[in-house]
Amino acid sequence: MATTNQNLHSDIQFPVSEMAENLIGSEIIKLGNEIRERVSRGETIYNFTIGDFDPKIFPIPAELKKAIIECYEEGFTNYPVANGYPELRKEVAALVQRTQGLMYSPEEVLIAGGARPVIYAAYRAILDPGDRVVFPIPSWNNNHYTHLCGAEAVMVETLPDHHFMPTAESLAPHLRGATLLALCSPLNPTGTTFTRSQLASICDLVVDENARRGPGEKPLYLMYDQIYSLLTFGESGHVDPVSIRPELRPYTLYVDGISKSLAATGVRVGWCFGPSFLVDKMKSILGHVGAWAPRPEQIATARFLAQREAVNRYIGWISREIYSRLQALYEGIEELRRDGFPVEAISPQGAIYLTVKIDLSGKTTSDGRLLQTTGDITAYLLSEARLALVPFYAFGSPRESRWYRLSVGTAAQADVPAALNALREALLKLR
Numbered sequence: 001m002a003t004t005n006q007n008l009h010s011d012i013q014f015p016v017s018e019m020a021e022n023l024i025g026s027e028i029i030k031l032g033n034e035i036r037e038r039v040s041r042g043e044t045i046y047n048f049t050i051g052d053f054d055p056k057i058f059p060i061p062a063e064l065k066k067a068i069i070e071c072y073e074e075g076f077t078n079y080p081v082a083n084g085y086p087e088l089r090k091e092v093a094a095l096v097q098r099t100q101g102l103m104y105s106p107e108e109v110l111i112a113g114g115a116r117p118v119i120y121a122a123y124r125a126i127l128d129p130g131d132r133v134v135f136p137i138p139s140w141n142n143n144h145y146t147h148l149c150g151a152e153a154v155m156v157e158t159l160p161d162h163h164f165m166p167t168a169e170s171l172a173p174h175l176r177g178a179t180l181l182a183l184c185s186p187l188n189p190t191g192t193t194f195t196r197s198q199l200a201s202i203c204d205l206v207v208d209e210n211a212r213r214g215p216g217e218k219p220l221y222l223m224y225d226q227i228y229s230l231l232t233f234g235e236s237g238h239v240d241p242v243s244i245r246p247e248l249r250p251y252t253l254y255v256d257g258i259s260k261s262l263a264a265t266g267v268r269v270g271w272c273f274g275p276s277f278l279v280d281k282m283k284s285i286l287g288h289v290g291a292w293a294p295r296p297e298q299i300a301t302a303r304f305l306a307q308r309e310a311v312n313r314y315i316g317w318i319s320r321e322i323y324s325r326l327q328a329l330y331e332g333i334e335e336l337r338r339d340g341f342p343v344e345a346i347s348p349q350g351a352i353y354l355t356v357k358i359d360l361s362g363k364t365t366s367d368g369r370l371l372q373t374t375g376d377i378t379a380y381l382l383s384e385a386r387l388a389l390v391p392f393y394a395f396g397s398p399r400e401s402r403w404y405r406l407s408v409g410t411a412a413q414a415d416v417p418a419a420l421n422a423l424r425e426a427l428l429k430l431r
Contacts, residue, residue, distance in 0.1 A: 357403050
């Protein structure tokens with residue numbers, strides 16, 4: 001029987017770009033796929049891995065859902081405006097003024113298909129190959145975006161003493177000659193936030209570095225990812241660079257959207273706001289890529305954001321629901337620590353994440369296996385406690401780190417005590 005051309009060449013691999021050849025896949029997506037496979041086999045898994053929401057537990061606002069359906073029924077299915085639906089840019093500018101006291105015009109706002117395209121466009125618009133990008137670790141995806149642009153990553157390791165937030169002292173040695181400083185608060189993966197004084201000290205470094213540079217020299221830009229800004233708890237309010245140091249406005253780009261605060265990860269509406277010269281370049285980049293948010297979702301988001309009481313009511317509800325889960329997990333981990341188990345946690349401050357340390361190094365399982373690496377510990381927690389967590393090394397931290405991210409976006413309230421009990425039982429089995 002004749003061999004088809006498709007079969008004949010299926011095993012042949014030709015060279016591709018160096019960037020593509022060396023691009024590392026997402027550790028989180030890889031882990032998530034493994035969890036889904038086990039669940040599909042009928043296993044009960046307490047899944048705290050993916051930074052997403054279960055729509056059955058955290059549905060998007062009813063008003064937003066209704067508006068999306070209406071927009072499709074009204075026939076808004078053609079191309080969107082390149083920089084975003086005008087009414088949505090207007091509502092985003094109003095939201096920024098309302099929540100942060102910052103005055104940005106709709107022309108300084110760019111809408112995209114979620115926050116990811118915005119971040120990619122920012123990297124592309126700012127960086128040339130070989131430029132240096134400074135960012136803390138652990139942090140989400142900055143290493144991958146830096147690689148995509150052929151830039152040089154300067155990864156600044158953070159410490160639990162500072163809740164894994166970067167300090168001015170840790171960043172200062174690396175900013176001279178750098179092109180981009182990428183920050184996030186509340187931070188993914190830690191769920192911790194900057195204090196005003198912490199961020200002010202960092203802002204002063206950026207101001208001083210840009211004052212040092214000569215005319216025509218590329219400045220040090222600051223990208224501030226605040227996608228979780230509306231999800232802060234207790235006294236951990238949101239702070240931002242331009243509110244603290246207005247002179248940073250020409251250099252600062254904010255990244256935001258509805259993915260997290262409205263549990264709308266699949267709706268794909270994100271935005272940035274910042275200096276118009278930079279936003280215009282990013283618009284051109286996204287126009288060539290075609291990474292626009294769908295027009296019906298844009299119009300629906302604008303209609304929902306205009307309903308301020310509904311917005312406030314939903315943010316209040318989801319914040320309470322998330323915080324109750326995070327706080328219950330935190331208290332459960334602290335109880336285990338007080339009982340002598342090698343665990344600890346950082347009190348939740350924002351986002352949908354809890355930072356937990358589980359150091360089982362040197363422990364022996366009931367079948368005689370010695371736990372040595374973070375991989376060993378992660379596998380043991382999954383097999384014995386049915387507990388799925390993301391180790392910090394997935395966010396750039398060293399492999400020997402014993403810190404983990406717990407995400408509660410897919411957790412029912414009843415999952416929390418059940419997961420804690422399963423963890424306790426698994427810890428009791430170790431010698």
